[in-house]
Amino acid sequence: MDKKQRVEAALQGLPVDRVPVSMWSRDYRREWSAQALVEATLESYSRYDWDYVRLTPRACYHAEGWKARYRPADNGATPPILESTPISRASDWKRLRPLEPDQGAFGEQLLALQLMNHSLGFEAYFVETLFNPLSVARYIAGSVENVLHTIHEDRTAMHTALRVITETLTSFAIACLEEGAHGIFYSTNGWANAPLLSEDQYREFGEQYDLELLDAIKSRSKLTILHNCGPQMHFDLLAAYPVHAINWAIEQEGNPDLLDGMRRSGKAVMGGLNTDLLRTSTSPQQIQENVAEILEKTGTQHLLLAPGCTLAPDTPTRNIEAVRRMLA
Template identity: 35%
Template sequence: MADMNHWERIEAALAGQATDRAPVALWRHFPDDDLDPLKLAEHSVRWQRRWECDLVKFMPSGMYGVEDWGTQTAFKGTPNGARESTRPGVNSVDDWRRLQRLDARQGSYGRQNEALALTTRELGGSVPVLQTVFSPLTTARKLSSERLFADMRLAPDAVEHALQVITDVTIDFALQALEAGAHGVFLATQLASYRLTTAAEYERFGRKYDLQILDALKGKARFNMLHMHGDDIMFDMLSQYPVEMLNWHDRLTTPNLREASQRFKGLLVGGLSEHGTLMQGTHADIEAEVREALEQTGGRRLMIGPGCVLPIRVTDDRLEAVMRGARSAA
């Protein structure tokens, strides 16, 4: 089969057609540098040119969506490079009621799309780019830490007010990302897990607002990916979302790729155990894991990727093994 470019490979995989090799997407944080738009863009372009991924999952700081509402954050050396909250922006029920709409072109939100625009300009449309967007309920948890769970049960109206404000700002941000050159969004939800919420709670406080974002992007984005974070995820509920791609910790929680391929007809993204085989296995183990993932789906409708963000200490030789596995399975 003739070599495909990134767009051809992704579009063929989405359609369930054969590809010249398995498509691959790899993403990681760039801690502290991700606070500076120019540095983040430079890292993003360098990463893409080094690995020639078939999709760029843009990697702003995971806390960008709460800093303009008062949450203080810091990078404290987490293995995945994520920043953490050092002081929540919401500390009482009344704080939810006081939450006001932000201008997403300014502040921390604005810096992320500034960095994105610099990146897409440099890449020149050669590869699909997705801006990272967090579900409103995920943003609410980052704003308030664990008090969210009590507040949404004891003061649901106050939390719902805040969730609508967050949703409106998230929609503004997502649409501005498209203006900045993104081809869609990577919508990450971290609370659609039975360990954290019930299905009824996620329907009320999660799904309702997630779908507002996706509805606002309808007809404007080329494609979107949904990331379902954590264990015991609500796969059946979320796999009904109007997205083209799904990503979750398929090596750690159900369903596996084989099962998911029967329940979702878009493109699955996964197959790598980013903290397991990728970091602890041999190069041969990594290549074998990639091939086994493709075998689960018959080599169709799968893009090789991590279940979540790569560890920042992952070495080039291990990522090269991922790429060899993707090529050898062609």
């Protein structure tokens, strides 16, 4: 099997010659330009020979067009730092206007996808990372608390903003696919979790906007991945989304394991690898034992091996290599 055939078979629950695998992290120094981001992504792909690739741009790129100002940290281990936000009161959300998908930071990402497609498009599937509207609102406002405040104090203002953000993200997602991305890595970023929003609250402020975007791309995307961070996720709500695979951290409290998630969703599952273990283990053998345990419990069909969340930049390469050697 070639890489694309392996991934397609896994998505469909068909036999594979081996389980497809990939991992991803952020390069906080090189994520500020399309060229450098692509170079960092391709270096990882070439070094580890991944079966599929996730492009991991700076998280704040979604918000920059709405005049949220971020700057790189002084070291390569820290995410971008917020300098200013256009949101100082709930009524400010009503001032947001739709953005063009080819301008500013969005245009930068389209250039990155052109470069990725030129280098990798025929060889392996690659996907662009896109946060859901609530997550983008968080980066515009600068904090989760600011978004929650508006949800509780001025629902109309929040819905007005989410409508504008959804319109922009939908246009951008379609543009990503037109530029060669095979799919979208769509992250709810922990919003679909009981500690932040109840299931009813997420249905109101999350689900309807998620589905609008996902429905718009479902006939165009070959690999739509739904990612959710954190504990106590509303798994069954998310499992009904029109996506090809679901990615989450099985080790987080209240989350299903891979096999349970596979059964409940009827979809391919992507994950299994514990990011904390990968970062802290001093024994590559321990990492390989973790992989063997995943494969024994879950089987080799409907599975794409991956981390449950983005790897920390300081994750030891020996641990990443240990995973890859298990799936040679």
